[in-house]
Amino acid sequence: MPALNGFLWLLLCWLAGELIVHYTGIPVSSGVIGMLLLCGALAINGGVPESVAAAAQPLIAMLAMLIMPGVTGVFFMIDQLAGQWTAIIISLIIGTLFSVFTTLWLLQRLMRDDHAG
Structure with a gap:
């Protein structure tokens, strides 16, 4: 269950980034805004909770696969x-x-x- 709680934190930060980009119209990726929000929350917390680490570890292992669609899009x-x-x-x-x-x-x-x- 800890990984599910951590994944929820990651999704909430990404969703907050989506909302900020949508309502402000700033030309920055919602993922970047979400990561900045997550970074701020972790800095205030004083570290990375076990649940967030458990959710992020499998995503880091698949990072290259998550980047590939953007790289492939350049060829079009x-x-x-x-x-x-x-x-x-x-x-x-x-x-x-x-x-x-x-x-x-x-x-x-x-x-x-x-x-x-």
């Missing part, structure tokens, strides 16, 4: 991207570097805090 609009390859490549490089440096910074900070406590 490839002709619309024809004149934008420079912008796409630059944004991919900058986004990748930003992601790597952010991950490294966060890892160093968390490991320093872990060793200090």
Whole structure:
């Protein structure tokens, strides 16, 4: 039953993200808004409850399969991207570097805090 409770939390955060995007019209994915809401709730809670961890673990294992439909969808609009390859490549490089440096910074900070406590 703990996984079901955790899955309910994940669904509620996603649904709240859907409602926020629908009523505000902001151009951000409802999944991103839901994850930000979940992140805020977990930060206030001070950690990840066992139920949320039990529900999220199988989803993480299938992450590649969950991403595939979006990646496949790009091939259906490839002709619309024809004149934008420079912008796409630059944004991919900058986004990748930003992601790597952010991950490294966060890892160093968390490991320093872990060793200090």
